[in-house]
Amino acid sequence: MQLAKVQHEVRMAGAKLPPIALPTNCPGCGVSLDPETLRKHAYVCECGHHFRLGADAWIILLADRGSWHERWGDVRSHDLLNWKVPKPYQATIDQLADEGLNEAVRTGTCTLGGRPIWLAAFDFRFVGGTLSIVAGERLARGMEQAAASGLPYLLVSASGGARMQEGVLALMQMAKVNAAVGRLHSSGVPFFSVLTDPTFGGTAASLALLADINIAEPGAAIGFTGPRVIKQATYADLPAGFQSAEFQLARGQVDMVVIRTELRRLLAHLLEMYP
Amino acid sequence: MTRHGRRLEETTLTVWQVVELARHASRPYSLDYIRRLAPDFIELHGDRISADDPALVAGVGTWHGRTTVFLGHQKGRSLKERVARNWGMMHPEGYRKALRLAHHAAKFGFPIISLIDTPGAYPGAGAEERGIAAAIARAIMEWFRIPVPIVAAVIGEGGSGGALGMGVADRVIMLENSIYSVASPEAAASIVWRDNSRKVEAAEQLQLTSRDLLAMGVVEEVVPEPEGGAHMDFDAAARVLDEALFRHAQPLLAQPADVLLQHRYERFRYIDSLIHAEPHFGPKID
Ligand SMILES: [Zn+2]
Numbered sequence: 307m308q309l310a311k312v313q314h315e316v317r318m319a320g321a322k323l324p325p326i327a328l329p330t331n332c333p334g335c336g337v338s339l340d341p342e343t344l345r346k347h348a349y350v351c352e353c354g355h356h357f358r359l360g361a362d363a364w365i366i367l368l369a370d371r372g373s374w375h376e377r378w379g380d381v382r383s384h385d386l387l388n389w390k391v392p393k394p395y396q397a398t399i400d401q402l403a404d405e406g407l408n409e410a411v412r413t414g415t416c417t418l419g420g421r422p423i424w425l426a427a428f429d430f431r432f433v434g435g436t437l438s439i440v441a442g443e444r445l446a447r448g449m450e451q452a453a454a455s456g457l458p459y460l461l462v463s464a465s466g467g468a469r470m471q472e473g474v475l476a477l478m479q480m481a482k483v484n485a486a487v488g489r490l491h492s493s494g495v496p497f498f499s500v501l502t503d504p505t506f507g508g509t510a511a512s513l514a515l516l517a518d519i520n521i522a523e524p525g526a527a528i529g530f531t532g533p534r535v536i537k538q539a540t541y542a543d544l545p546a547g548f549q550s551a552e553f554q555l556a557r558g559q560v561d562m563v564v565i566r567t568e569l570r571r572l573l574a575h576l577l578e579m580y581p
Numbered sequence: 582m583t584r585h586g587r588r589l590e591e592t593t594l595t596v597w598q599v600v601e602l603a604r605h606a607s608r609p610y611s612l613d614y615i616r617r618l619a620p621d622f623i624e625l626h627g628d629r630i631s632a633d634d635p636a637l638v639a640g641v642g643t644w645h646g647r648t649t650v651f652l653g654h655q656k657g658r659s660l661k662e663r664v665a666r667n668w669g670m671m672h673p674e675g676y677r678k679a680l681r682l683a684h685h686a687a688k689f690g691f692p693i694i695s696l697i698d699t700p701g702a703y704p705g706a707g708a709e710e711r712g713i714a715a716a717i718a719r720a721i722m723e724w725f726r727i728p729v730p731i732v733a734a735v736i737g738e739g740g741s742g743g744a745l746g747m748g749v750a751d752r753v754i755m756l757e758n759s760i761y762s763v764a765s766p767e768a769a770a771s772i773v774w775r776d777n778s779r780k781v782e783a784a785e786q787l788q789l790t791s792r793d794l795l796a797m798g799v800v801e802e803v804v805p806e807p808e809g810g811a812h813m814d815f816d817a818a819a820r821v822l823d824e825a826l827f828r829h830a831q832p833l834l835a836q837p838a839d840v841l842l843q844h845r846y847e848r849f850r851y852i853d854s855l856i857h858a859e860p861h862f863g864p865k866i867d
Contacts (some may be wrong), residue, residue, distance in 0.1 A: 510714035
């Protein structure tokens with residue numbers, strides 16, 4: 307691939323992200339927000355605050371234009387445990403589907419900077435980006451195919467953990483997915499993980515922190531147990547920045563903290579370095 | 582349900598009564614079973630990096646004529662011991678100790694017995710600071726690479742990722758009055774209702790009893806407990822557990838490592854295949 311073409315592909319200015327729900331003022335700096343300006347900056351405020359993106363936005367942000375080929379998008383969750391309270395699970399997922407969301411994980415193939423890859427993106431808007439049977443199945447199938455075809459695997463996570471409403475079968479997805487992660491590593495295929503706000507519970511304790519290179523977004527909260535539960539269980543006072551991306555960098559869990567607007571360029575470069 | 586011992590009968594207990602039995606203060610804990618299964622058990626300590634986690638006991642013992650690695654969450658009996666054992670809630674060092682012993686077993690070809698009895702991994706600041714998420718993640722991934730037979734049994738509480746981190750095995754069985762869940766009823770209530778006092782409702786919703794898990798295809802067998810529960814007769818409970826563990830381990834001992842690992846992969850890869858979410862959903866990959 308010619309360098310000029312790569313550089314052109316890597317620029318993200320042309321990528322038009324979908325509108326996202328925004329507060330009136332930035333929680334980082336308090337300045338009132340202009341949605342159009344923010345959209346052009348990949349929803350990163352001038353102060354550095356990163357707003358959460360859905361899977362649709364991540365696909366647009368990372369995949370070369372026109373290259374996205376979604377897989378297993380027709381496999382849908384449904385209520386297996388007859389979960390009724392506080393809201394019937396089936397009604398929850400039907401409503402989210404009506405809003406145009408397709409599960410907590412979307413996966414497929416695309417190119418990034420001209421290089422074919424597998425991409426999986428969590429969507430926090432779908433039941434908190436929780437790991438479900440369908441999410442686990444999409445992840446495991448993608449990793450198995452990446453291992454078989456030799457394509458690099460790129461993950462973007464944003465998840466509260468395993469999905470309560472699918473009970474112990476949701477828990478088992480951690481094993482199902484990690485079995486596939488092990489095979490991905492054995493195959494020699496590069497695995498890059500982008501951890502975004504928030505990545506917790508069963509997702510942090512399965513695939514998200516097991517990549518060859520773990521990249522976190524600035525300020526992203528990453529951990530196993532959420533701060534509310536830690537306080538409830540141990541009455542501990544957690545310092546500011548506890549479980550932040552920077553905290554995880556200092557403790558050796560992530561390789562780097564990277565601003566979203568630099569991410570595509572970095573990934574394209576990594577894909578060149580890990581053939 | 583079992584070929585030997587007492588037949589698994591219908592239960593008249595409520596879900597919450599089962600939860601209380603699983604957590605019963607005089608229920609046998611891992612060491613009570615291990616010392617009966619292998620009276621010559623020798624405990625081994627430490628993750629060889631920084632610490633020893635007392636919430637997980639580990640060691641070697643002779644079991645049915647064969648040196649076997651035993652691992653088990655250990656709750657404390659007295660208040661002092663409970664504090665020392667951290668109520669069976671492991672820190673990252675515990676998962677590293679488990680993996681160290683798993684590689685030890687692999688070196689010598691010893692089978693591994695893992696007894697699960699934990700409310701979950703420790704939900705505290707220290708565990709977070711030392712990387713509990715990655716420690717569990719790595720453990721779950723590594724279990725798929727340990728080329729010796731592994732049989733796990735849930736003997737009390739199987740809580741969340743903290744339990745699954747010790748629960749990747751060739752066979753997983755449960756004692757009748759044990760539970761296995763995506764989250765403890767209290768944590769689930771806290772997540773779903775933001776109110777952990779609604780634990781009874783949460784427990785009923787979670788489908789966490791041994792019978793539920795057997796029906797979902799997540800465990801291979803439910804081992805009937807002595808009348809009234811395992812705490813009524815430690816020796817009898819250990820006998821039925823021993824019999825079931827060995828019955829599951831025996832065919833695995835004859836399997837070549839590559840077959841063993843392939844079957845372990847498939848066991849978890851298709852663990853939800855009893856549930857056909859969609860007509861084309863399941864083991865087939867296009
Ligand atoms: Zn700002």
